Amino acid sequence: MTSTVNAPAAISASPAKGLVCRACGAEYPLIAQHACYECFGPLEVAYDADLLARVTREQIEAGPQNIWRYAGLLPAGQDPATRVTLDPGLTPLVSAPALAAAVGLRAPLWVKDDSANPTHSFKDRVVSVALTAARGLGFTRFACASTGNLANSVAAHAARAGAPSIVFIPYDLEQGKVVTTAVYGGDLVAIEGSYDDVNRLCGELVETDEFEDTAFVNVNVRPFYAEGSKTLGYEVAEQLGWRIPAQVVIPMASGELLTKVDKAFAELVEIGLCEAPEDGWTVFGAQSAGCNPIATALQSGTDEITPVKPTGIAKSLNIGDPAAGAYAIEAVRRTGGWMDYADDDEIRAGIRLLAETTGVFAETAGGTTVAVLKKLVESGKLDPEKETVVYNTGEGLKTLDAISELVGPTHRIKPSLKGAREAGLLG
């Protein structure tokens, strides 16, 4: 089914005025629907420009220390009582001078560390917005197709809200992401296939009568879900003192996060909360070599994405048929950026480099982004003289296997001064 429940008060009170097709511009009310009836293009939330323009820095700064300080710019959750949320967001923006030096940047470099969210990935942002909208639309069960982080987040959100959840994952996920979903007690369905198979099945299930009460955060309420990523743009700008950075490097799975950070910056300028940097901002995208359909398309000069069968350790980025790929390419081209990809060894090195220089322990997606940052500087695509923000979207504890063979104790000794001396610890 595609719910056509009318938007209730909470959503009506939001600045969102409807859904609009990104491809053909067809307009829809605020319903649980993600693809255009006309052209099958993806739907996106459209806002009332006058309502957005009423939001002030002062309002935001007086708000809670989480994503809901930006409620005036989001499609749902204006009334705190309506929120289905773990209160994610306002994660640290970490100054990274040692990382800058290591990769050859001569301007300030920042790491936006979204591993600090409640379930330790940026997915808490999108899930909070999606489930809040979903509850407003009358759904009572929460679901998702996931590469892992989303599963953790949906299951945890449902547990806190006291609602049932059903989460679909590929059967070969990292154990850290399986246990961390299962522990919350909802249904957890392992699918014998890839993420793209999981996603396809969820697209079929959502049409069945048995799932009429079920919001799949990244299927039928996907337009609301996607808007949650805008907060990763707002926060960086606010944390820089209401300044948009000249360059951002963002990991890509579906490509949606990248497009929404770009959208957030555009909104901030449009409503007068920030000025654009002198030369505008430039957006860079990072993929893994095992799943690089967006970067490959951009580098080939096309915006036709050829789906791939993902491989490699960056499983949270392994979406072989990325829904927002063409829009990510558009944003990168428009802003003068570039995309690149890193292989598994480079990703592992990226994780270690980030940890050693900043104290931030990232999952493979973060390692990918740092590795690509390094490549972009080396290739001259990224300007080493301009302020740059690199996004870490997840937590190293969830992908320990990726580096557990590479790092460990530097010494093993008996519990005595003699043992310490023999190991060379006493000169």
Place this chain on the structure above:
Amino acid sequence: MTSTVNAPAAISASPAKGLVCRACGAEYPLIAQHACYECFGPLEVAYDADLLARVTREQIEAGPQNIWRYAGLLPAGQDPATRVTLDPGLTPLVSAPALAAAVGLRAPLWVKDDSANPTHSFKDRVVSVALTAARGLGFTRFACASTGNLANSVAAHAARAGAPSIVFIPYDLEQGKVVTTAVYGGDLVAIEGSYDDVNRLCGELVETDEFEDTAFVNVNVRPFYAEGSKTLGYEVAEQLGWRIPAQVVIPMASGELLTKVDKAFAELVEIGLCEAPEDGWTVFGAQSAGCNPIATALQSGTDEITPVKPTGIAKSLNIGDPAAGAYAIEAVRRTGGWMDYADDDEIRAGIRLLAETTGVFAETAGGTTVAVLKKLVESGKLDPEKETVVYNTGEGLKTLDAISELVGPTHRIKPSLKGAREAGLLG
């Protein structure tokens, strides 16, 4: 060595006026020393009451969103430029009505979720204060004896500060805690012994010339380190609207965290930032059955701690010879509380109960505390009609092994509607 470097400006400017022996009251300047020269009793930071009394709610509320908002009540870090820190703290205080109902509480219950810290345990608080004091005292290398969480935190702090670190751990720690220390690139020494063996060796190393430049956060700068835990008391009171909760349940390893939360509440009353609850506050302590020397002593009516050889899954609580045990007993007796302990199965059940009812995924220490909360209600030791805060001090991702056999996918299916139907997902 025991450094006698004079306290530099940063520490002089703090409200701390010296160290005092908890046993005999002997006084010392602010030096790197943790045991009394007179009686070998533990040293504690003493404050200038007039300086503490100058701190206002408004000052604190205008401060940063981390522990440093309480700098006026801490022994170091008043000048931001002097801090060696990941900026931990101001972690969520989560309302837990479903958990309250599950354990039989009829008053508000809150979970103070310290897994939200940068390295996902409360240790970031104590390490930030210890290393900031250590740098002020002239130390250039950072070290610790650790059951895991402290190792993560010291290594990460050192990486961010660009300083060398050397971390000592028992050889049999959970992999999650080993990799998460090693990834930051410092020295990591695995000791063939228990935590108590590790701690003993560090006490010997700190006296050698080769370690003269080295601050062991929980040995020679332990008095500063311990003060960091006070922030877990301040924050709960501030987050409750400057109100001290009637009851708190706190996990115990050395017992120090419990004594410092109690100390924090006392300070808040003394300096006029909070009123005491009508009947005062009551402090409860939680240990595991595999390492329960403090709880056993209390229950036996003595304050003589008999050291034990720790066993069981709650490794971060496995301190068999707890340095602050007698002081924890004193605080619990004085406030009319109690201590209890949970076995491994109860700890696992505690982790699951917390996750299912709140969306918070705790490590074994958190499972222990929730399990003990349940026991305390059942035994009538904790008043089910009074507001209660339970402390979760660490992250479930670090102790996945504890529950990975117990939870997992509820279904495994082929990627088709037929597969979903056969698994009963379509009615």
